Amino acid sequence: MRWMLAGLVAMCLPVMGWTGERTTLIRQIVDQEVLPGFAALSRSGARMAGWAELSCEHPDFRYNYVAAFSAWARVSHLRFGPSEEDNLAFALAFWPDPRGQTPKSLRKLLATSDTDLLSPDKFGEMSVAARGFYALDLLLFDDTIQSAGMAEYHCALVQAVTRDIATTAQQLDDRWSAFAPNLTDPAPDGVYRTEDEVLRELFKAASAGLQFSAELRLGRPLGTFENPRPKRAEAWRSRLSLHLLTEAVRGSGTLALRLSAGDAALSARLDRKLRRFEARAAELDDPVFAGVSAPQSRIRIEALREDLEAIRRIVDQELGPHLGVSAGFNALDGD
Amino acid sequence: MPSRRMFLAGLLASGVAPRASWADAGSPAYLSAARLPSGAYALFGLNAGGQVVFEIPLPGRGHAAAAHPSQPLAVAFARRPGRFALVINCADGTVKTRLDAPPGFHFYGHGTFTADGSVLCTSENDFNNARGMIGLWDVRNGFARLGAIPSGGIGPHELRLMPDGETLVVANGGIETHPDAGRQKLNLPEMRPNLSYVSLDGATLDQHQPPPEWHQNSIRHLALRKDGLVAIACQWQGNPTDTPPLLATHRRGQNLAFHDPGTDIWRDMQGYLGSVSFSGSGAEIAVTGPRGGVALITDASGQPQRLIEQPDICGAAPGASGFVFTTGQGLVLEDAGTSRQMASEWVAWDNHLVSVA
Numbered sequence: 015m016r017w018m019l020a021g022l023v024a025m026c027l028p029v030m031g032w033t034g035e036r037t038t039l040i041r042q043i044v045d046q047e048v049l050p051g052f053a054a055l056s057r058s059g060a061r062m063a064g065w066a067e068l069s070c071e072h073p074d075f076r077y078n079y080v081a082a083f084s085a086w087a088r089v090s091h092l093r094f095g096p097s098e099e100d101n102l103a104f105a106l107a108f109w110p111d112p113r114g115q116t117p118k119s120l121r122k123l124l125a126t127s128d129t130d131l132l133s134p135d136k137f138g139e140m141s142v143a144a145r146g147f148y149a150l151d152l153l154l155f156d157d158t159i160q161s162a163g164m165a166e167y168h169c170a171l172v173q174a175v176t177r178d179i180a181t182t183a184q185q186l187d188d189r190w191s192a193f194a195p196n197l198t199d200p201a202p203d204g205v206y207r208t209e210d211e212v213l214r215e216l217f218k219a220a221s222a223g224l225q226f227s228a229e230l231r232l233g234r235p236l237g238t239f240e241n242p243r244p245k246r247a248e249a250w251r252s253r254l255s256l257h258l259l260t261e262a263v264r265g266s267g268t269l270a271l272r273l274s275a276g277d278a279a280l281s282a283r284l285d286r287k288l289r290r291f292e293a294r295a296a297e298l299d300d301p302v303f304a305g306v307s308a309p310q311s312r313i314r315i316e317a318l319r320e321d322l323e324a325i326r327r328i329v330d331q332e333l334g335p336h337l338g339v340s341a342g343f344n345a346l347d348g349d
Numbered sequence: 350m351p352s353r354r355m356f357l358a359g360l361l362a363s364g365v366a367p368r369a370s371w372a373d374a375g376s377p378a379y380l381s382a383a384r385l386p387s388g389a390y391a392l393f394g395l396n397a398g399g400q401v402v403f404e405i406p407l408p409g410r411g412h413a414a415a416a417h418p419s420q421p422l423a424v425a426f427a428r429r430p431g432r433f434a435l436v437i438n439c440a441d442g443t444v445k446t447r448l449d450a451p452p453g454f455h456f457y458g459h460g461t462f463t464a465d466g467s468v469l470c471t472s473e474n475d476f477n478n479a480r481g482m483i484g485l486w487d488v489r490n491g492f493a494r495l496g497a498i499p500s501g502g503i504g505p506h507e508l509r510l511m512p513d514g515e516t517l518v519v520a521n522g523g524i525e526t527h528p529d530a531g532r533q534k535l536n537l538p539e540m541r542p543n544l545s546y547v548s549l550d551g552a553t554l555d556q557h558q559p560p561p562e563w564h565q566n567s568i569r570h571l572a573l574r575k576d577g578l579v580a581i582a583c584q585w586q587g588n589p590t591d592t593p594p595l596l597a598t599h600r601r602g603q604n605l606a607f608h609d610p611g612t613d614i615w616r617d618m619q620g621y622l623g624s625v626s627f628s629g630s631g632a633e634i635a636v637t638g639p640r641g642g643v644a645l646i647t648d649a650s651g652q653p654q655r656l657i658e659q660p661d662i663c664g665a666a667p668g669a670s671g672f673v674f675t676t677g678q679g680l681v682l683e684d685a686g687t688s689r690q691m692a693s694e695w696v697a698w699d700n701h702l703v704s705v706a
Contacts, residue, residue, distance in 0.1 A: 110535075344663035345639040348532070349700060
C-alpha cells in the first residue's frame with residue numbers, strides 16, 4: 015500500500031564521515047560534556063542545599079550558590095530529553111520573567127508564612143515561577159524581597175528553594191544517565207532512530223543555547239541604544255550576569271566545537287571566535303552590564319554581542335551544513 | 350451612543366462600495382510572501398496556474414497575509430512579535446495604510462476580513478496581561494481601529510470567519526510570549542491551547558481544549574470548509590517521543606476529533622505542522638510539515654490518503670479540486686491525487702499560501 019510504503023521512507027540527511035566517526039563523536043560528547051555537566055550540577059546543588067540547611071547566612075552557602083548556578087548555566091542549552099520531562103529545566107530556571115511572576119509569587123508566599131507549603135512534596139508542586147535559581151536570587155539579593163516577611167520564615171523558604179533545586183538537579187542527573195544510551199545507541203524503536211537524529215538534536219541544542227545567550231542574556235540588558243535596560247540583565251542583583259553569560263556560552267560553544275570535528279578549518283575558526291569572546295568577556299569590567307546606558311561603555315558590550323553573533327553565524331551557516339542538518343526557510347521559522 | 354454590536358451590525362449591513370477589484374491586480378488566486386535571492390522580501394500574487402502576476406517589495410519578513418474579499422487589498426503582517434501591518438494596494442503596489450498595534454499589543458501574523466470586507470480582524474497579544482485579543486479595524490474608515498475583543502485564550506494565531514458571517518473561529522496556541530523576551534516561550538509547563546468560537550461583539554460562544562495529557566499540543570493553524578467543518582493543525586511542545594496526533598477536525602456542538610494515521614508520520618514531521626488546508630472540493634485535508642519535508646493528505650474524516658515528500662513544504666491552499674502547495678525552495682505544486690509542479694521561482698516561499706476569494 016502506497017501510504018505504508020511512503021511512511022517507511024526515511025528523512026535522509028547528507029552526513030559527515032563514516033559511521034564509526036559519528037559513533038565516537040556522540041559517545042565523547044555524552045561522556046565528556048553531557049553527563050559530567052549534569053553530575054556537576056547535582057553535586058553543587060546538594061552542597062549548596064547542605065550549607066543553606068546549616069545557616070541561611072553561611073558564606074559557604076553563598077559560594078556554593080554561585081557554583082550551582084554556574085553549573086546550571088553550563089548545561090542550560092541541553093533543553094531536550096530529561097530536561098523537558100516534567101518541566102525539570104523550568105523548575106530550575108524560570109527566566110526571563112517579563113510579567114514579574116517570580117517576585118509576585120515569592121511576595122505572596124512570604125506574606126502567608128505558611129510553613130506547610132515548604133515541605134518538599136508541597137513545594138515541588140508549586141508554580142515553577144516560585145522555584146529554582148531565579149527565585150533564590152531574588153530571595154537572597156533583591157532589596158525588598160530579601161527582607162520581606164518574618165526572618166525565620168524567609169530563611170525556611172530559602173532552604174525549601176535550595177532543597178528543591180538539589181532534588182531537581184539530582185533527578186536531572188539520574189535521568190540523563192538513564193537517557194544516555196538513547197543518544198549513544200540510536201535504534202529504530204528508540205527515542206532517536208539514527209545517529210543523524212542524535213546529531214541534529216545536539217546541533218539544535220548548541221544553536222538554540224547560543225541564541226538564548228545572545229538575544230536574552232545580552233540582548234535584554236542592551237535593549238536599544240535609545241532605551242537600554244540594565245535591570246533586565248540576568249541575575250543582576252547577585253552581580254552574576256556576565257559570569258553566567260560566559261558559562262553558558264562556554265557550555266553551548268564547547269558542544270558546537272566538538273560537533274565540528276572532522277572539519278579542521280571550521281573547528282579552528284570556531285575555536286578562535288570562542289576564545290575571542292572569552293577574552294573580551296574577561297576584559298569587560300562590568301559584571302552586570304550596567305554600562306549599556308552610557309555610549310562609551312555600551313560600545314564594549316555591543317562588541318561582546320558582535321563576537322557572540324560571529325560564533326552564531328559560523329554555527330548556523332557552516333556547522334549546520336557540515337552536519338547535514340537541513341536549515342529550511344520554513345522548517346526553521348517555528349511559527 | 351450605539352453599542353459596539355449595533356455599530357458592527359451597521360457596518361456589516363452597509364457593505365463597501367467597490368472601486369477597484371482584484372482583476373486590476375492581475376486576478377491572483379493566491380497571495381504569498383517570499384524571500385528573494387537578494388535577501389529582500391516581497392509579497393507575490395499567483396494565478397490559478399501558479400504563475401506570478403505581481404510582486405511588491407516588503408520591508409521585512411512577513412508571516413501570513415489577509416486578502417480583502419473584493420478590493421485588491423492585501424494586509425501583510427510583520428513576523429511575530431510584529432508591531433505593524435501594511436495594507437497594500439495590489440493593483441498599483443502602493444502601501445495604502447499602515448496598521449500599528451496599540452501600545453501593549455503586538456500582532457501574531459494572521460488576520461481575516463468579514464465576508465463583506467468591512468472589518469479586518471487580527472490576532473494580537475495583550476502582552477502585559479498575557480491575554481489573546483482580536484483587533485477589529487474599520488476598512489471603510491481608512492482601517493481605523495474599532496477596538497479589540499478577547500480571543501478566548503493565550504496566543505491566538507490563525508482565525509477565520511464562520512459561514513454565519515458573525516462568528517470567528519480562533520486557534521489559541523496557548524503559548525505565552527512577551528516582546529521583552531523575544532520569541533521565548535514562557536509558560537510551556539502550564540500552557541492550555543484551545544479552539545474558540547467568539548462573536549464579533551466579544552462573547553466567547555464555545556471552546557474546546559485538547560485532553561489534559563496533550564495540553565502541550567499547541568493549536569496554531571486552521572482551515573474552514575463552507576459547511577463549517579474546521580481542520581486544525583497543531584505543534585507539539587512536549588517530549589518528542591510522546592508526539593500526539595497533530596491533526597484535528599471540529600464541528601460546532603461536537604468534541605475535538607484528533608486523527609492519528611497510526612504511523613511515525615508525526616515524529617517524521619518533528620511534531621510540527623506549518624499549514625493546513627481543505628482541498629478545492631472540500632473532500633480532503635492537507636497538513637504540511639516543513640521540518641520533516643512532507644505533507645500529509647487525509648480525507649475529511651482524517652483517514653490518511655497519501656504523502657507528498659518535498660523539502661521545506663509549508664504553504665497550502667485549495668486548488669481547483671485538490672491543493673496547491675509552496676515550498677521554501679521556490680516550488681509551487683499542484684496535487685489532485687497526484688502531484689505536479691506548476692511553477693518554480695528563485696524565491697523561498699514563506700509559511701502561508703493565502704487564497705484570494
